[in-house]
Amino acid sequence: MKIKIKINDKVKVTAGKDKGKTGKVIQVMPQDDKVVVEGVNVMYKHIKSRKSGEKGQRVQFNGPINSSNVVVICPKCSKESRLGIRVTKSPADPKKVQRARFCKKCNEVID
Ligand SMILES: [Zn+2]
Structure with a gap:
């Protein structure tokens, strides 16, 4: 299936833990049929500090989700x-x- 979603499209999540959320597409991965949506599938990555005794950092990022789990919200008619x-x-x-x-x-x- 060819992916029809593009960066900056507004989409609504239709499945998974973020079902019902809307957000802007910030990355498209056509080879994996996945998209990254702002504020959806929030994950944390822990980065250890290189200096001992210093606290590591927790970095927040958006994980990719299957493009079949989102629908585009039309910018013209505002419908899914x-x-x-x-x-x-x-x-x-x-x-x-x-x-x-x-x-x-x-x-x-x-x-
Ligand atoms: Zn429309």
């Missing part, structure tokens, strides 16, 4: 939507095609 890909001929060169994402709810092109 599955996106489609519309292939159109380029007006400048009819031999070339353009691919644009569109909302299946309101039919607006999203890119």
Whole structure:
């Protein structure tokens, strides 16, 4: 399955521990079919201090989640939507095609 989510898309989580949360996509991993969403799947990494006697640091980061566990919220109609890909001929060169994402709810092109 080709991933249709892009960085900066607003998405809603539909499964897992963060179900119902919304956030902005900050990273897309197409090879793993995963996305990283701001504020979702918060994890902590402990970094040990190199100096002895000093406290280590706890660093917060967002773990990746499966792209199938999120739906994009359409920026045009604000509804949860599955996106489609519309292939159109380029007006400048009819031999070339353009691919644009569109909302299946309101039919607006999203890119
Ligand atoms: Zn829409």
